[in-house]
Amino acid sequence: MKTPKSFLFALVCFVLSACSPLVDDDTSISVSLPGGGNQASGNQAAGSPFPLDRSVRITAEPEEMGYELKFHGPGGRTITQTAGAGQTVSVQVIPGIWTISARAYRLTALTVGAIEPAGKTKAFGEARAEIKAGVQNTVPIKLGAYSEVSDWTELAAAVAYDPAAYHTDEFIVITGDITRVTGDSTINTGASPARKITIAAREGRKIDTPTGVSGGFFEVTADTHLVLGALSPEFQGEVELAGPGPGPVTTCILLNANSSFTLNYGKITRFGGNGVEIGASGAKFTMKGGTISDCATGVYNDGEFIMESGTIRDNSPDGVDNRSDFFMSGSALVTPAPGVNRINLGSGYITITGNLTNNHAGAIWLSNFFVGIKVLDGLASQFGKFTVDNSYWGIDSDGKICIK
Numbered sequence: 483m484k485t486p487k488s489f490l491f492a493l494v495c496f497v498l499s500a501c502s503p504l505v506d507d508d509t510s511i512s513v514s515l516p517g518g519g520n521q522a523s524g525n526q527a528a529g530s531p532f533p534l535d536r537s538v539r540i541t542a543e544p545e546e547m548g549y550e551l552k553f554h555g556p557g558g559r560t561i562t563q564t565a566g567a568g569q570t571v572s573v574q575v576i577p578g579i580w581t582i583s584a585r586a587y588r589l590t591a592l593t594v595g596a597i598e599p600a601g602k603t604k605a606f607g608e609a610r611a612e613i614k615a616g617v618q619n620t621v622p623i624k625l626g627a628y629s630e631v632s633d634w635t636e637l638a639a640a641v642a643y644d645p646a647a648y649h650t651d652e653f654i655v656i657t658g659d660i661t662r663v664t665g666d667s668t669i670n671t672g673a674s675p676a677r678k679i680t681i682a683a684r685e686g687r688k689i690d691t692p693t694g695v696s697g698g699f700f701e702v703t704a705d706t707h708l709v710l711g712a713l714s715p716e717f718q719g720e721v722e723l724a725g726p727g728p729g730p731v732t733t734c735i736l737l738n739a740n741s742s743f744t745l746n747y748g749k750i751t752r753f754g755g756n757g758v759e760i761g762a763s764g765a766k767f768t769m770k771g772g773t774i775s776d777c778a779t780g781v782y783n784d785g786e787f788i789m790e791s792g793t794i795r796d797n798s799p800d801g802v803d804n805r806s807d808f809f810m811s812g813s814a815l816v817t818p819a820p821g822v823n824r825i826n827l828g829s830g831y832i833t834i835t836g837n838l839t840n841n842h843a844g845a846i847w848l849s850n851f852f853v854g855i856k857v858l859d860g861l862a863s864q865f866g867k868f869t870v871d872n873s874y875w876g877i878d879s880d881g882k883i884c885i886k
Contacts, residue, residue, distance in 0.1 A: 626651025643672025682712035683719035702741040711746030725753035737765035760785035789814040811836030816844035834860035
C-alpha cells in the first residue's frame with residue numbers, strides 16, 4: 483500500500499446521452515471514476531475534466547478506493563454498479579428524472595495510524611438530473627467527506643470549519659436521536675472557503691432541545707451552503723430540529739451574508755424566534771420540501787427566499803416576515819389561519835414564478851393597508867390563490883391591495 487496521503491475528492495462527471503424516449507437500450511449514463519488515467523494531481527491545471535479537492539481527513543489515494551454507483555429512476559427503477567478507480571461504467575436507462583449517487587469506500591483495511599476496515603465509506607456524493615432523449619448532458623457529482631454522528635459534540639465537529647482539514651463538501655449522517663444539554667451552543671460553520679454541508683439520516687431522527695437549554699442550531703457563514711435532507715433514497719429519513727418551545731427568543735438556522743440553506747425535507751419546530759432567519763443581503767434560503775412550524779416566525783427574510791414546495795404552518799404571529807425578495811411556486815404552502823401564520827409583507831412583495839398546486843397558498847398581512855400597494859407579482863393567473871388577513875381588504879387582478 484502507498485504511504486497514506488490526502489484523498490482527492492473527485493468531481494465525477496456523468497455523461498448522459500439519449501436517442502429514444504421508449505427504448506432503454508438507446509439511453510445511457512456513462513460514469514468515469516477518478517484514479518488511474520482519470521486521476522488528477524495536486525498541481526492539476528484548471529479546467530481539467532476531474533478537478534479534485536484535497537482533504538487530509540481522508541487517508542487514501544483514489545486508486546485505493548472502490549466505488550458503488552446507484553441510479554434511481556422513473557417507476558422505481560434502481561440500478562447498482564461497482565467499479566474500481568479509473569474505470570468507466572455505463573448503464574442503460576430510460577428518459578426521466580434520475581437520482582445518482584456515488585460512494586467511495588476503502589478496498590483494503592488501513593492498519594497503520596487510524597485503523598479502518600475494508601469497505602468503510604470514505605466519501606459520498608449525489609445529484610439529480612432530468613435525462614432527455616436525443617440530448618447529451620454532463621451531470622457533476624462531487625464526492626464529499628462522509629461521517630456518521632450520534633451526539634451534539636460529534637455533529638459540531640463534523641460541521642465546524644477546520645483549517646487543517648479543509649475540503650469543500652461534507653456529507654453527515656445522523657445515526658441516533660440527540661438531546662442537547664446545557665453548554666451545547668450554536669454550531670457556527672466558520673469562516674471558510676466555499677463548501678457544502680449536507681445533513682441527512684437513513685431513518686427519522688430528532689435533535690431535541692429541552693426547556694432551559696438555550697441557543698440555536700446552526701449559524702451559516704459566508705460561502706457555505708447548508709443542506710437538510712439528501713436526494714438519495716437511502717438517506718431520506720426525516721431529521722427534526724426541535725427547539726425548547728415558547729420563551730427563549732432563539733433562531734434555529736441563521737444565514738449570514740452570502741450563505742445559503744436548502745431544505746429538501748425535514749422539520750424545524752418550536753423556536754421562540756425564527757425557524758430560519760435569512761439575515762442579510764446575499765443570503766438565500768431554498769425550500770424544496772419539509773415543514774417549519776410552531777415558531778414565533780417561520781421564516782424571516784432579509785435576503786432571498788425561494789419556496790418551491792413544503793409547508794409553513796402554525797407559527798404565531800407570522801409564517802413569513804418578508805423584507806426582501808420572496809418567490810413562490812409549486813406546492814409551496816403558508817397555511818392560512820386567522821390572525822396567525824401570516825405572510826407579513828414588511829416590504830417587498832411575493833413573486834409567483836410557477837403554478838401553485840394549493841388553492842389557498844397563503845394569507846397576506848400589512849402593518850398599514852392602502853389601496854394600490856403591490857403585494858403580488860409574476861404569474862397573474864395564480865393571484866386568486868392568496869387572500870388578505872383582514873376582512874376589509876382584497877387583492878385585485880394586478881396584484882395590488884383593493885377594497886372588497
